[in-house]
Amino acid sequence: MADDTKFLLLFFLLSSSLLCFGSEHDIQCLKSVQQSVIDTDGVLKSTWNFEHETDGFICQFAGVECWHPDENRVLSLRLDNLGLEGPFPQGLQYCSSMTGLNLSNNKFSGPMPTDISRQLQQLTSLDLSHNSFSGSIPPSITNMIYLNLLNLQHNQLSSQIPSQLDLLTRLTTFNVAENLLSGPVPRSLAVFPASNFDGNQGLCDSPLGECSRKRWMPIRINDMSSIRAAVGFVLGFVVAFYFPHCFVCSERLRAYVVRII
Numbered sequence: 001m002a003d004d005t006k007f008l009l010l011f012f013l014l015s016s017s018l019l020c021f022g023s024e025h026d027i028q029c030l031k032s033v034q035q036s037v038i039d040t041d042g043v044l045k046s047t048w049n050f051e052h053e054t055d056g057f058i059c060q061f062a063g064v065e066c067w068h069p070d071e072n073r074v075l076s077l078r079l080d081n082l083g084l085e086g087p088f089p090q091g092l093q094y095c096s097s098m099t100g101l102n103l104s105n106n107k108f109s110g111p112m113p114t115d116i117s118r119q120l121q122q123l124t125s126l127d128l129s130h131n132s133f134s135g136s137i138p139p140s141i142t143n144m145i146y147l148n149l150l151n152l153q154h155n156q157l158s159s160q161i162p163s164q165l166d167l168l169t170r171l172t173t174f175n176v177a178e179n180l181l182s183g184p185v186p187r188s189l190a191v192f193p194a195s196n197f198d199g200n201q202g203l204c205d206s207p208l209g210e211c212s213r214k215r216w217m218p219i220r221i222n223d224m225s226s227i228r229a230a231v232g233f234v235l236g237f238v239v240a241f242y243f244p245h246c247f248v249c250s251e252r253l254r255a256y257v258v259r260i261i
């Protein structure tokens with residue numbers, strides 16, 4: 001055999017095996033997702049049937065969108081509103097060409113995976129809104145450099161928003177409303193409306209109120225006792241201003257003041 005024929009043959013063998021691996025991986029991904037979620041309504045169990053593997057058979061599954069209808073390669077996974085429960089689905093790293101994931105409006109709980117950027121490297125859109133995810137937003141999320149959309153609203157996520165979120169320069173949609181987040185909003189996120197941060201007791205800084213002001217004013221102004229204290233202070237000042245002799249001339253008071261100081 002001529003050298004270039006051998007080379008061509010090798011090339012075809014290699015590329016076809018790569019393609020094959022690609023789809024094997026994506027099938028493995030969906031099997032793993034099906035096994036790891038609690039599917040109370042049985043939607044995935046009834047529509048994801050792995051018995052007859054043909055080219056593009058997974059593209060018929062509910063919620064699965066493929067790059068090409070004849071190729072078992074997942075483009076996006078739309079599993080919103082299916083009554084799914086349990087932890088964050090497992091095996092998603094095997095859907096290695098996936099660009100979109102929507103788990104919105106389910107009952108998923110537990111933490112977001114700490115290595116989320118390794119699992120979902122190519123993602124441009126991640127919607128985990130309206131679930132019960134808890135724990136902190138994993139800092140590795142800042143390595144998901146293709147993200148355009150990050151929807152995390154209506155969960156139970158706590159602690160601070162990772163400050164390095166500045167690195168996600170392609171973000172056009174970002175929402176963390178109705179969580180348990182606290183601390184400053186990273187500056188690059190100030191472009192998003194304040195309502196996308198609503199419902200988090202401890203969040204501050206632009207586009208919300210300044211953090212420092214909150215820290216220095218632990219007593220709220222509408223607190224009656226602080227109003228009384230303020231009125232008392234002003235009254236005392238006015239009296240001292242107009243009747244200084246009452247105070248300055250009083251030896252006893254001066255001694256007292258000196259003692260406190």
Ligand SMILES: *[C@@H]1O[C@H](CO)[C@@H](O)[C@H](O)[C@H]1NC(C)=O
Nearest residue numbers: 080081102104105125127149
């Ligand atoms: C995800 O699904 C919900 C419906 O459950 C929809 O409102 C939302 O727009 C979807 N997210 C994306 C990014 O398409």
